[in-house]
Amino acid sequence: MDQLAPTEKYSPYWFFKAEHWAGFGADMSMTLTQDEVARLSSMYEPIDLDEVRRIYLSLSRLLSAHVETSQQLFRQRQRFFNSEKKGTKTPFIIGMAGSVAVGKSTTARILKELLTRWPSSPKVDLVTTDGFLHPNEVLRRDNLMERKGFPDSYDVGALLRFLSAIKSGQPNVRAPVYSHLTYDVMPGEFVTVDRPDILIFEGINVLQPRELPKDGNFVPFVSDFFDFSIYIDADEQIIHEWYIDRFMRLRETAFRNPQSFFHRYSQLSEDAARAIAEGLWANINLKNLRENILPTRPRADLILKKGAGHLVEEVAIRKL
Numbered sequence: 001m002d003q004l005a006p007t008e009k010y011s012p013y014w015f016f017k018a019e020h021w022a023g024f025g026a027d028m029s030m031t032l033t034q035d036e037v038a039r040l041s042s043m044y045e046p047i048d049l050d051e052v053r054r055i056y057l058s059l060s061r062l063l064s065a066h067v068e069t070s071q072q073l074f075r076q077r078q079r080f081f082n083s084e085k086k087g088t089k090t091p092f093i094i095g096m097a098g099s100v101a102v103g104k105s106t107t108a109r110i111l112k113e114l115l116t117r118w119p120s121s122p123k124v125d126l127v128t129t130d131g132f133l134h135p136n137e138v139l140r141r142d143n144l145m146e147r148k149g150f151p152d153s154y155d156v157g158a159l160l161r162f163l164s165a166i167k168s169g170q171p172n173v174r175a176p177v178y179s180h181l182t183y184d185v186m187p188g189e190f191v192t193v194d195r196p197d198i199l200i201f202e203g204i205n206v207l208q209p210r211e212l213p214k215d216g217n218f219v220p221f222v223s224d225f226f227d228f229s230i231y232i233d234a235d236e237q238i239i240h241e242w243y244i245d246r247f248m249r250l251r252e253t254a255f256r257n258p259q260s261f262f263h264r265y266s267q268l269s270e271d272a273a274r275a276i277a278e279g280l281w282a283n284i285n286l287k288n289l290r291e292n293i294l295p296t297r298p299r300a301d302l303i304l305k306k307g308a309g310h311l312v313e314e315v316a317i318r319k320l
């Protein structure tokens with residue numbers, strides 16, 4: 001870096017404006033094939049493919065360098081232990097944090113598609129922490145329905161057991177599944193994670209620490225299992241707009257389904273529905289962002305700062 005911002009010199013991060021970051025991918029020989037472009041475009045949301053080329057392709061290359069290095073280290077350690085310790089390399093876990101509606105799932109899906117293209121990681125799985133929320137029945141019982149997404153609304157024990165099983169190299173590890181349609185965990189539904197090269201583990205709470213037990217028992221943090229972590233960031237007002245926009249779009253689509261938990265909101269006037277969305281944002285999600293999510297940002301290895309239109313404006317990455 002020839003132009004160290006005064007604050008950067010003493011920061012654990014390097015900061016790159018998006019245009020600067022885009023230059024790092026300029027000589028990347030791998031280009032997106034027509035098929036891959038079609039696959040990315042057909043994923044749920046319209047994704048700006050220039051943005052994929054500008055930001056995410058090089059990011060996926062850098063991540064794949066981390067994956068390759070950890071695979072090399074695995075082989076070196078095997079030699080060190082005279083091959084006494086056999087077994088397979090456990091998945092490289094990427095944790096992805098950020099506010100509700102900041103675009104974690106979308107970013108995770110883009111990275112999954114791109115990462116599978118690099119030789120070191122043909123198999124990439126994606127799991128969200130939503131499935132580890134307590135079911136509504138439990139949240140209602142414990143008066144936590146207005147605290148969905150707050151630390152106490154998750155079954156952290158189950159979440160840690162899941163990650164521990166993945167990192168111990170177990171095959172066919174199951175994660176519970178959440179439905180945004182029914183607004184609840186789906187009883188008896190699971191996704192199975194079978195020794196992928198990479199697991200992207202995405203959720204608002206993945207970088208949160210927890211209270212250490214007084215009895216001296218070992219209690220890991222979720223992030224203890226991560227090989228790399230990403231925080232998706234944007235200014236509060238912008239995330240607020242994305243949340244309301246998404247809610248109003250869902251009102252025209254998914255909420256129309258009579259099975260939708262929010263079906264009643266599709267019958268309301270636009271203004272009344274907007275008022276509901278504003279309430280959910282202010283009383284639950286914004287509060288959670290300020291109290292429990294944003295404070296975890298400095299724990300990430302990489303921060304993607306987005307601006308209007310979901311375009312990345314700045315990338316911060318930890319110096320090694």
Ligand SMILES: Nc1ncnc2c1ncn2[C@@H]1O[C@H](COP(=O)(O)OP(=O)(O)OP(=O)(O)O)[C@@H](O)[C@H]1O
Pocket residue numbers: 045046047048098099100101102103104105106107204242246309310
């Ligand atoms: N790169 C992107 N380009 C265009 N739109 C995007 C992008 N990322 C996210 N969005 C839009 O922003 C909204 C929020 O995105 P998404 O659902 O991925 O967020 P999230 O962080 O996973 O939210 P939650 O925590 O509520 O599950 C969605 O409506 C999505 O369409």
Ligand SMILES: CC(C)(CO)[C@@H](O)C(=O)NCCC(=O)O
Pocket residue numbers: 100130148149150204280281284285
């Ligand atoms: C499931 C979570 C917590 C995270 O994805 C979120 O989408 C949510 O439901 N928050 C609660 C308030 C709301 O309905 O927006």
